[in-house]
Amino acid sequence: MSKKKKLPTTAFQPAPQKTPKAKPPTSFFDERPSWRVGLLEMAGPYGWEKLAPEKALEIRQKLSYFESMTWGEILDRSAKQNHRVRIGRLEKTAQDRLEEIHQGDVDELTSLRLSGRERIWGIQDYSVLKVLWWDPDHAVCPALLKHT
Numbered sequence: 001m002s003k004k005k006k007l008p009t010t011a012f013q014p015a016p017q018k019t020p021k022a023k024p025p026t027s028f029f030d031e032r033p034s035w036r037v038g039l040l041e042m043a044g045p046y047g048w049e050k051l052a053p054e055k056a057l058e059i060r061q062k063l064s065y066f067e068s069m070t071w072g073e074i075l076d077r078s079a080k081q082n083h084r085v086r087i088g089r090l091e092k093t094a095q096d097r098l099e100e101i102h103q104g105d106v107d108e109l110t111s112l113r114l115s116g117r118e119r120i121w122g123i124q125d126y127s128v129l130k131v132l133w134w135d136p137d138h139a140v141c142p143a144l145l146k147h148t
Contacts, residue, residue: 029072031127035063039101039123039130045093046121046133046140059134062114071127074112081113084124085141094121094133094140103132111141 042049051059066074074082086108087095098104103123110129112120117138122129133140 028124028126029076030070032068032070033066033074034128035122036125036128036130039103039132041097041101041133044097046097046135048134051134059114059120062112063120066112075110082111084108084110090141091139101132109140111135 041047075084087098087104087106090098090109095104098106106123108124109121109132110124112122112129114120117136119135119138119140120131121133121135121140122131124130
């Protein structure tokens with residue numbers, strides 16, 4: 001003969017003094033960046049194949065530094081250095097290359113400044129930057145200002 005199970009008399013109620021410790025982010029500006037490299041271009045006009053090992057280490061360190069910040073800190077507070085750029089402002093070569101790699105449907109790319117003229121370009125997907133190009137000469141979207 002089987003024993004009958006006792007049914008709970010009341011539903012579980014957490015203690016009222018317990019409160020959540022983590023605050024959910026309200027927008028991607030509150031998120032820290034992460035990187036995807038599946039679209040990274042090794043060859044071509046903005047390819048990474050010409051990158052010296054020392055420069056690769058420098059880039060890794062800079063990206064690691066960015067990981068300690070939020071997107072708001074990266075894009076808002078450093079808007080002159082790191083920003084989004086509408087596709088129509090890019091050089092024709094860059095626009096054509098986006099079409100060739102089947103990314104022509106994006107509205108804008110994100111540019112991260114590494115030093116003087118050096119930039120990394122990628123597609124922003126919420127808090128993730130899908131890294132595309134290495135731009136050592138600021139050629140994807142040349143600045144009109146001197147020394148940039």
